[in-house]
C-alpha cells in the first residue's frame with residue numbers, strides 16, 4: 001500500500017495511540033478521517049494537520065451501528081474512497097466479571113468489538129470496489145493472555161482477534177489485508193480512563209510502556225507492508241509466547257501481582 005495520497009480512517013483519534021497514528025499517517029502524506037466522541041479534540045487535530053483538504057473530523061460513538069457506518073460514508077463522500085481502516089477506539093474495564101454492573105460489560109463489548117465490526121461491515125464493500133485495502137485492528141497482548149480483573153476487556157480483544165483470523169482468509173481474494181496488532185503497555189490515558197473502579201483510581205499499566213508514537217510508526221509500517229499478526233516490542237511478543245508455552249507459570253506470576261496490587 002502506498003501511503004502518500006491514501007485515505008485512512010482512524011477511530012479513537014482524539015487521544016493516545018489514535019492521535020499519534022493520525023499524525024504519523026498525515027506526516028506520510030495520507031488524508032485522514034478522524035473519529036472519536038470528543039468533537040473539539042478532533043477539530044483541533046484537523047487544524048494541526050493542515051485543515052479540511054487533508055483531514056476530516058467525524059465525531060461519533062463507534063458503538064452506534066448507524067453512526068459507525070456513517071463514518072465510512074462521510075469519508076468516501078469527502079475524500080473519494082477509503083484505503084486503510086484503523087480500528088483503534090477502545091475502552092478498558094477493571095473489575096470482577098461477577099460483580100461489575102452489566103452496563104459496563106456491555107459498553108466494553110459495544111466499543112471494542114461491535115464498533116470494529118460495524119466499521120468493517122461498512123468499509124469492506126468500499127474497499128472491494130477500489131480493488132483492495134488494509135484493515136488494522138488495534139488489539140492487545142491481553143487478547144492472547146487475559147489479565148485477572150480485566151476479563152471483559154481481555155475477552156473483547158480475544159473476540160476481535162478471532163474475527164480478524166476469519167476475515168483475513170475470507171477477504172484475501174478481495175486483496176483486503178486484515179492485520180491484528182498486539183501492543184503491550186503503552187503510555188496513554190488508557191489506564192486512568194478505565195470503566196470500573198480501581199482502588200488506586202487508575203490501574204497501574206505494565207512495566208516499560210511504549211510511547212504512542214512508537215505504536216503509530218508500527219501501524220503506518222503495517223499499512224505499507226501488512227502482516228497477519230504484529231507486535232510493537234520484542235517483550236510483548238515474548239510475553240505472548242510465554243503465556244502459550246507455560247500457562248501455569250504465567251498464572252502463578254499474575255496471581256502474585258494480583259495479591260500484591262489488587
Ligand SMILES: NC(=O)c1ccc[n+]([C@@H]2O[C@H](COP(=O)([O-])OP(=O)(O)OC[C@H]3O[C@@H](n4cnc5c(N)ncnc54)[C@H](OP(=O)(O)O)[C@@H]3O)[C@@H](O)[C@H]2O)c1
Nearest residue numbers: 012014015016017036037038061062089090185186188190
Ligand atoms: N494504552 C495501553 O496500554 C494499550 C495496550 C494495548 C492495547 N491498547 C489499545 O489501544 C487502543 C487505543 O487506546 P489508547 O491507549 O490510545 O487509550 P486512550 O488514550 O484512552 O484512547 C482511546 C480512544 O478511543 C476513543 N473512544 C473510546 N470509546 C469510544 C467510543 N465509544 N466511540 C468512539 N471513540 C471512542 C477515545 O476518544 P473519546 O473519548 O473522545 O471518544 C480515544 O480517542 C485501544 O483499543 C486499547 O484497547 C492500549
